[in-house]
Amino acid sequence: MTILARQPKPVPSLPATTHTPRIQPLAVTAFTATTALGRGRHAQLRALDAGMSGLRRNDLEGLALQCWIGRVAGLEQAPLPPALAQWESRNHRLAWMALNQDGFLKAARAAVARHGAARVAVVVGTSTSSIGDTERGYARLQDGRFPPELDRAPIHTPHALGDFVQAATGAGGPCMTVATACSSSAKAFAQAARLVQAGVVDAAVVGGVDTLCGSVLFGFNALQLVSTRPCKPFDAHRDGLSLGEAGGFALLEREPAATPQAWLAGYGESSDAYHMSSPHPEGLGAQLAMNQALARAGLEPAQVDYLNLHGTSTPANDSVEAAAVARVFPDTLHASSTKGWTGHTLGAAGIVESVFCMLALQHRLKPGTLNSRQPDPACGPQIRFATARGPVSHAMNNAFGFGGNNCSLVFSRP
Amino acid sequence: MNTTPLRARIEGIGLWAPGMPSWDAFRAGQVLADAPARPAPTLLPPNERRRAPDTVLVALQAAQAACEAAGRDPAGLPSVFASTYGDLAISDHLCQTLATAPAEVSPIRFHNSVHNAAAGYWTIGTGSMAPATALSAGAGSFAMGLLDALAQLAAGAPAVLLVAYDGQAQGPLQAYAPSRGLLGLALVLAADDGSGTGTGLQAWLDPQARADTPPAVAAGNAMQPALALAQALATRQPQLCLAGNPCALRLGLDHG
Numbered sequence: 001m002t003i004l005a006r007q008p009k010p011v012p013s014l015p016a017t018t019h020t021p022r023i024q025p026l027a028v029t030a031f032t033a034t035t036a037l038g039r040g041r042h043a044q045l046r047a048l049d050a051g052m053s054g055l056r057r058n059d060l061e062g063l064a065l066q067c068w069i070g071r072v073a074g075l076e077q078a079p080l081p082p083a084l085a086q087w088e089s090r091n092h093r094l095a096w097m098a099l100n101q102d103g104f105l106k107a108a109r110a111a112v113a114r115h116g117a118a119r120v121a122v123v124v125g126t127s128t129s130s131i132g133d134t135e136r137g138y139a140r141l142q143d144g145r146f147p148p149e150l151d152r153a154p155i156h157t158p159h160a161l162g163d164f165v166q167a168a169t170g171a172g173g174p175c176m177t178v179a180t181a182c183s184s185s186a187k188a189f190a191q192a193a194r195l196v197q198a199g200v201v202d203a204a205v206v207g208g209v210d211t212l213c214g215s216v217l218f219g220f221n222a223l224q225l226v227s228t229r230p231c232k233p234f235d236a237h238r239d240g241l242s243l244g245e246a247g248g249f250a251l252l253e254r255e256p257a258a259t260p261q262a263w264l265a266g267y268g269e270s271s272d273a274y275h276m277s278s279p280h281p282e283g284l285g286a287q288l289a290m291n292q293a294l295a296r297a298g299l300e301p302a303q304v305d306y307l308n309l310h311g312t313s314t315p316a317n318d319s320v321e322a323a324a325v326a327r328v329f330p331d332t333l334h335a336s337s338t339k340g341w342t343g344h345t346l347g348a349a350g351i352v353e354s355v356f357c358m359l360a361l362q363h364r365l366k367p368g369t370l371n372s373r374q375p376d377p378a379c380g381p382q383i384r385f386a387t388a389r390g391p392v393s394h395a396m397n398n399a400f401g402f403g404g405n406n407c408s409l410v411f412s413r414p
Numbered sequence: 415m416n417t418t419p420l421r422a423r424i425e426g427i428g429l430w431a432p433g434m435p436s437w438d439a440f441r442a443g444q445v446l447a448d449a450p451a452r453p454a455p456t457l458l459p460p461n462e463r464r465r466a467p468d469t470v471l472v473a474l475q476a477a478q479a480a481c482e483a484a485g486r487d488p489a490g491l492p493s494v495f496a497s498t499y500g501d502l503a504i505s506d507h508l509c510q511t512l513a514t515a516p517a518e519v520s521p522i523r524f525h526n527s528v529h530n531a532a533a534g535y536w537t538i539g540t541g542s543m544a545p546a547t548a549l550s551a552g553a554g555s556f557a558m559g560l561l562d563a564l565a566q567l568a569a570g571a572p573a574v575l576l577v578a579y580d581g582q583a584q585g586p587l588q589a590y591a592p593s594r595g596l597l598g599l600a601l602v603l604a605a606d607d608g609s610g611t612g613t614g615l616q617a618w619l620d621p622q623a624r625a626d627t628p629p630a631v632a633a634g635n636a637m638q639p640a641l642a643l644a645q646a647l648a649t650r651q652p653q654l655c656l657a658g659n660p661c662a663l664r665l666g667l668d669h670g
Contacts, residue, residue, distance in 0.1 A: 021570055063516075118621045118661055127528065131505070137586065138509040144586055156590035158500060158529055158550040159659075166660070174619065175659045176551040176558040179500070179529030187547055194565035199418055200619065214512040219524030221517075269492075269545030271537035277525040288543060402525055403534025405546060 020268075020295035025412065026193050026252050027260035030107035032098060033248030033355035035342045036070030040101030045359050048367045051387060053341050055230045055242050058217075062139075065217050068230045070244025070343025072097070075211075087164045089130035089155045095209040098247030099168055107251055108169040108205050114257065115202040117172030122165050123192035124177055124249075125184025125208035127347035127401075130155040132213030161209055165249075173201045179347070181401030182310070184208055186350025189250070189409050190267035196254050207249030210347040216243055223277060231313035231344070233337035234322060234383050235372040241312045244343025248351035250358075262358040265394065265412040266297030272404025278316055283324030285406045286310075286398065290328050293408035299394055301329045304410070306366045306395040307382070308353040311337020312344050319378035321398065326380030333382040340370030350399040354409055357395035361413040364389050419616040419666070420564035425573065426484025426602040426612075428476035429644060431632040432595045436479065440631065441648045453596070457539040465522075466535065468596055469501040469581040473532035474539065476598035477577045484602035484612075486573060488540035491602070492566055493575040495533040495548040496559025498636035499583070499591045501526065506585035532579065554659025556599075556640035561663060563603050564617055573604040580637035594634030599644055613647060614668035623664055625657035 036054025137146030185208025192204035227240030272285035433445035453475035530548035
């Protein structure tokens with residue numbers, strides 16, 4: 001295959017991060033996630049606490065591939081309400097299901113009423129949007145067109161998710177869909193934070209949704225990155241990822257009406273400048289993103305209590321990420337990958353794992369790394385397999401995507 | 415609305431459209447009979463250029479031209495890549511393959527199918543470790559990309575590269591995601607500290623405004639709305655209104 005790659009830069013040549021100014025923390029006033037673990041925050045917390053995985057053998061209709069998946073139960077029986085029927089797709093069913101948990105939709109609509117529709121942005125991330133339904137259209141062409149139930153232009157475009165969330169929430173400010181593969185919904189936080197802090201809007205609905213479809217199952221399989229077994233991040237014997245689907249949202253506000261649930265304290269973004277689908281071998285991009293997130297949050301590495309790793313369970317990602325974490329953080333950090341619970345939810349990973357970070361802040365729960373037994377030799381003492389309990393004041397989330405697209409977020413307890 | 419407009423200076427412009435393979439050609443308003451049919455950004459080695467998706471080529475061509483015009487090292491610039499549909503030829507090919515022989519999905523086509531493919535090739539080709547994003551916002555894709563770039567300047571970035579592009583739709587998707595030909599427009603935007611050169615730009619959202627009609631260049635391309643700004647720059651208009659999503663984005667231009 002074509003290798004468009006540059007020789008890795010020497011380690012000392014990390015671009016300077018000293019000029020990254022500290023930012024004003026931004027209030028997270030509502031948040032929610034729906035994954036293979038169930039609907040809403042309580043289901044996530046219960047499964048994380050009990051060490052119960054949401055992965056199952058692939059049972060998706062028409063997508064025969066021997067692997068384990070993190071499928072959200074009940075989507076097939078959960079059509080959109082009539083007023084939103086033109087948006088019908090698996091991805092929007094999951095978006096709607098997620099919006100309706102934990103009072104999120106009510107909180108978003110209240111923010112729209114409080115600030116005015118035009119002062120509330122929608123910035124959401126996805127890697128494949130509703131392309132699963134485009135695939136179904138191709139499989140059932142009638143005279144060159146999709147069958148009547150899929151003959152709807154608004155869903156066959158990357159921005160379908162942003163349009164849908166805008167229609168569902170009534171937000172009337174700037175609306176964009178971030179699509180940087182597996183960092184998408186982490187980047188959404190950074191981009192929305194800048195819109196709020198620049199005064200363009202007063203609040204933003206952020207988040208992301210991705211659903212299982214042929215493109216990702218067979219695409220990742222073609223790259224030989226899918227395991228036939230449940231994924232085991234950072235394990236010496238890991239042999240690939242398990243794909244999952246998920247949706248989640250957070251509401252960011254400059255001036256919250258009540259005590260925030262958490263603060264978005266910092267964000268860091270970088271590019272690997274190395275390869276389209278392999279990480280930088282020394283994890284320089286990852287390191288840069290983590291350093292910048294710390295700088296924007298005004299934190300020393302030792303102040304971070306929990307790090308939710310990207311930790312996909314592919315052979316390349318985990319050893320590189322572990323080495324980068326070991327360079328940035330002291331041994332005392334509790335870092336883990338939660339992909340063994342949810343699978344890799346791609347463009348939704350950023351929001352799902354941000355929700356896990358905020359749950360860690362609220363419930364003193366630092367998840368371990370499910371399914372993993374024998375640490376990869378690259379793992380420093382930061383990488384933890386066992387779940388722990390204890391106070392969490394600051395939590396970081398890593399999300400890295402194809403194209404070498406990295407984003408780290410820091411959340412802090414109010 | 416937003417009482418304080420976002421500000422920038424436009425330091426460099428890059429453009430590639432059918433028959434108008436440069437900003438100078440666009441500004442002259444003349445379609446060149448001998449213009450190349452496909453952009454050939456020198457950033458990519460020839461073998462990569464042959465295999466890269468057309469949308470990646472047009473994005474890189476425009477981006478490279480804008481950086482050269484600005485005299486900026488691309489490696490130091492955060493970048494925003496805006497595209498309505500990404501590469502529709504690859505989407506069509508993937509969906510066709512999945513419908514007939516899913517096990518034959520090509521790994522390269524798959525990683526090229528991500529919406530941030532052009533951003534990925536750009537950062538690899540220029541060796542840039544600066545942040546890159548990729549977004550879509552329907553007919554407002556250009557305006558939302560511009561807004562994100564301006565917000566980055568407001569957050570302290572000295573300069574940002576904005577690249578907007580779309581390509582040719584193929585197969586059954588044409589009926590749902592219509593786009594014709596290739597179009598790329600790139601701008602290097604710098605923080606407006608009062609000392610810079612180039613055209614001054616102010617932007618603010620306006621829910622009531624109606625977008626100006628773009629010129630009849632690259633007709634049918636989904637990124638055509640971006641050419642309203644190119645036209646305003648070429649003809650030194652003092653203001654214009656870009657299609658947003660849903661709010662229009664009003665721009666004031668100070669040509670100096």
